[in-house]
Amino acid sequence: MSVFESICLLLCGVGVFLTGMKLMGDGLSKGSAKSIRALFNKISNNRFASYGIGAGATAIVQSSAATTVMSMGLVGAGIMSTTQASAFVLGARLGTTATGILVSLSSISITPVLMALAFIGICLILFVNNETAKAIGYVVGGLGVLFAGMKIMTQSITEQEQISLFFIDLFNAIDFPLLLVVVGALFTGIIQSSSATTGILITLINAGTLQVPQAIFILIGATIGTCITSLIAGLGSEREAKKIALFNILTAIIGAVVVGGLVWILRPYVVRGLSFIGAPEWELSLFGVFYSLLASLACLPFISPLQKLLSKVVKEKKKEQEYACFFIEEKFLKTPAVALLQVLKETENLAELAKQNLLLGFDMLITQNESRRKRVEIEEERIDFITKKISEYLVQLAGKNLPYKDELLVGSLHHVIDDIERIGDHGIDFMKMGAKMINENVVFSEEAASELSAMCEKVVLLYDSAVKAFSERDKEELARVSRLEQQVDDMKKVFASRHVERLNAGACTIETGTYFYTALASLERVGDHLENVAYSIKSITGSVEKA
Secondary structure, three states, rough: OOHHHHHHHHHHHHHHHHHHHHHHHHHHHHHHHHHHHHHHHOOOOOHHHHHHHHHHHHHOOOOOOOHHHHHHHHHHEEEEEEOHHHHHHHHHHHHHHHHHHHHHHHHHOOOHHHHHHHHHHHHHHHHOHHHHHHHHHHHHHHHHHHHHHHHHHHHHHHOOHHHHHHHHHHHOOHHHHHHHHHHHHHHHHHOOOOHHHHHHHHHHOOOOOOHHHHHHHHHHHHHHHHHHHHHHHHHHHHHHHHHHHHHHHHHHHHHHHHHHHHEEEHHHHHHHHHOOOOOOOHHHHHHHHHHHHHHHHHHHHHHHHHHHHHHHHHHOOOOOOOOOOOOOHHEEEEEEEEHHHHHHHHHHHHHHHHHHHHHHHHHHHOOOOOOOHHHHHHHHHHHHHHHHHHHHHHHHHOOOOOOHHHHHHHHHHHHOOOOHHHHHHHHHHHHHHHHHHHOOOOOHHHHHHHHHHHHHHHHHHHHHHHHHHHHHHHHHHHHHHHHHHHHHHHHHHHHEEEEHHHHHOOOOOHHHHHHHHHHHHHHHHHHHHHHHHHHHHOOOOOOOOOO
């Protein structure tokens, strides 16, 4: 094999290896969507709990960069505090070492069998019509492709002496701890994956071109280089998210200086201790675990002082008030399970905004308080803005590799936000009716105003019940929703009949009656939309009949 062919084979091996990692990561994310959402819901003020959740989530996603960027988004959305996110980020460093342990399996004699898993995985993906089986197929197939990539890389190096000697001479030339750390940081910053760096280092060790005493310092540098992803993501983020991005790289550097410095000083003893493991691949991967554990735990007690320091470095910028979503961000789309959790929260927030605007508009209709007008118009613009953003976000989310149940949920949410947006429109309708009544000097009778208020109170009860059913996915609440919706319908009929009696008795005018009937119809339609929102947990369109 010529040198050129060996170089091409080496590049092919790197590509196959990275593809295997991507397939495996996608499969783990898809198959563990519920687990990831459950982990994020359990984040607490206990920094050790947040540390453990960060480690667990990263072990599932197979990317500390991805989970760190997610935590930045959660901080920006106000879901996590900076203290929680800081502990989470430190835990992510430990979680990402799981890949190194997995890759070290290449040292055992059943590697050819592991490579054959690629065939089993692709069969599951292509021929089994089951979401769980497909997710397993991605994981198993990705694992097989990953080991095949390592085999190709090793073969390309060992079968061409010139390439083997090149790597040996290269690492001998830079065999100085600080220089090796810089090389590890730069290389990982380029490929943006410390897990991939670990896999490539283990391959070079397998090929005999890299020694463990050299590899451990490159690995230390990789923990710094992987922070580049979060730094880039932090450029356009809010102040708190920027603080997390800086905290991430600052603690990585502190860990490299403190723990890495000790490793440098005690290098002969560290290498001798690792040699008892007996297999160079395992020596490196287990060193990665112990290093990440020590470096991250060393920073855990100093989260508060470091955040105070960063608060002085990252100044708050004053900006004009503008509309913005509270929970959804582009960052979350890298992990669809978390993105879906956030879009559900954003939808609940939209429902609350629509409810408040509905009540503001209704208040102007009943009290004819014109001071409500501007507020209703501003809030309606906010509702329209958030509805549009959620819709766009759902379109992006639908393009991701989602489990079938999540695909149905995404489709259902399109209908839910449409119903909520229409509820907000009724707030505008009430406001406009109130404005017309003021201009025409028309007022409701005491009885008419009392009846409309009673019906609105019933709609509020229905609103709370429908949102509870939607947010908690509580099918038992649907019976109460249906009962309240029927009561709203009945009230419309009864109050309409009473108003006819008032008209006949001369207690109300025809002009007042027009506004009264329109208000009754609007409240009844709000009830219909709320029933759709509630029943969306059983039917994609929220239809009671189909549910």
